[in-house]
Amino acid sequence: MRLQDKVAVVTGAASGIGKEIATVYAREGARVVIADLNAEAATTAKELDPSGERAMGVAMDVTNEQQVDAGIQQVIDRWNRLDVLVSNAGIQIVAPVVEFEFAKWQKMLAIHLDGAFLTTRAALRQMYRQNSGSVIYMGSVHSKEASVLKAPYVTAKHGLLGLAKVVAKEGAAHGVRANVICPGFVRTPLVEKQIPEQSRELGISEEDVIKKVMLKETVDGEFTTVADVAETALFLAAFPTNALTGQSIVVSHGWCMN
Numbered sequence: 001m002r003l004q005d006k007v008a009v010v011t012g013a014a015s016g017i018g019k020e021i022a023t024v025y026a027r028e029g030a031r032v033v034i035a036d037l038n039a040e041a042a043t044t045a046k047e048l049d050p051s052g053e054r055a056m057g058v059a060m061d062v063t064n065e066q067q068v069d070a071g072i073q074q075v076i077d078r079w080n081r082l083d084v085l086v087s088n089a090g091i092q093i094v095a096p097v098v099e100f101e102f103a104k105w106q107k108m109l110a111i112h113l114d115g116a117f118l119t120t121r122a123a124l125r126q127m128y129r130q131n132s133g134s135v136i137y138m139g140s141v142h143s144k145e146a147s148v149l150k151a152p153y154v155t156a157k158h159g160l161l162g163l164a165k166v167v168a169k170e171g172a173a174h175g176v177r178a179n180v181i182c183p184g185f186v187r188t189p190l191v192e193k194q195i196p197e198q199s200r201e202l203g204i205s206e207e208d209v210i211k212k213v214m215l216k217e218t219v220d221g222e223f224t225t226v227a228d229v230a231e232t233a234l235f236l237a238a239f240p241t242n243a244l245t246g247q248s249i250v251v252s253h254g255w256c257m258n
């Protein structure tokens with residue numbers, strides 16, 4: 001058990017990558033907090049641990065300062081510590097820059113960047129008190145590369161690298177490290193929704209979106225899986241020293257090698 005009794009908050013953990021990370025963390029002995037919108041959080045926590053002893057759902061919109069602060073406080077009130085924050089909640093909206101609606105741009109940056117900042121700030125307050133902690137951001141290959149139609153996503157995912165580096169520097173004196181995971185395409189609801197959207201926008205078949213857009217640059221034409229990403233999140237959470245901080249790890253079947 002590599003996370004025995006650690007307390008881990010995973011945002012966006014009611015689905016996809018976040019859900020798998022919460023599942024793996026629970027398997028490794030952690031007490032996990034499913035932080036997601038509305039009732040989905042409680043439902044997923046119940047699935048993970050029907051007894052409710054080692055998993056709790058916390059409803060929060062990561063863009064809402066009060067909800068984030070109150071949600072993290074709920075965790076501290078219950079378990080009196082916070083060892084791992086995985087800032088993972090995210091959405092995707094695709095359109096060319098020239099047509100991108102400002103409100104949609106703002107929504108994207110709010111979820112990916114404001115959400116990362118607000119959850120980090122709330123978590124650091126406790127991590128600094130206990131003098132330890134690991135903050136993990138869900139970046140993307142789009143933290144390092146660009147694709148058409150994804151301006152706010154690419155902008156936000158690049159931004160997370162900057163935030164992680166600052167948190168790594170400021171957190172060092174308090175025993176806190178910060179790192180970024182950069183996955184390639186993973187077949188979660190977020191990606192399933194993009195396949196027909198990109199097919200329409202680019203005027204190609206859905207099969208070609210997968211082969212010629214999403215997996216074109218991989219070394220083997222394979223999707224990354226939620227298990228691949230969760231394994232990396234476990235490695236970062238369980239890393240035994242503060243040597244590994246301010247880094248980004250790309251898990252993408254070789255799509256990106258930076």
Ligand code: NAD
Pocket residue numbers: 011012013014015016017018035036037040060061062063088089090091111138139140141182183184185186187188189190191
């Ligand atoms: P998903 O749609 O399966 O899950 C995202 C979760 O985030 C959902 O449960 C949703 O309710 C939650 N969420 C959305 N907005 C929220 C908000 N404002 N507050 C709280 N929760 C909110 O998507 P996923 O593919 O698992 O994506 C998770 C993260 O991984 C995202 O940050 C995404 O950008 C990143 N990522 C995904 C891929 C991929 O190919 N799927 C690749 C690289 C990075």
